Amino acid sequence: MTDPLDKATSQAPAVLGEGCLSRYDPDELDAEDGTExxxxxxxxxxxxxxxxAQSR
Structure with missing residues (x-):
């Protein structure tokens, strides 16, 4: 089992936009980032x- 803290200290993917419009750059995401x-x-x-069904 891998150390869960290893992921917390890794480099975050690139971000597009600023403030409330910021989001991860989809071209920078891969399977390691949980995109699958x-x-x-x-x-x-x-x-x-x-x-x-609930609204009926």
Whole structure:
């Protein structure tokens, strides 16, 4: 198991914008930054269906 503090002290990805408009540069993100989420589309669809079912 890796040390969780290693990630906290690593270099953060580049940022675009300033203040409340700042965001990580998508071209600088990779799998180490947690950008891989293969089930995102399925999760979004499920959440939308759950939301519709609750509003009825």
């Amino acid at each position: 989420f293969p089930g995102a589309a399925q999760l979004w669809e499920q959440l939308q269906q759950d939301s519709e």
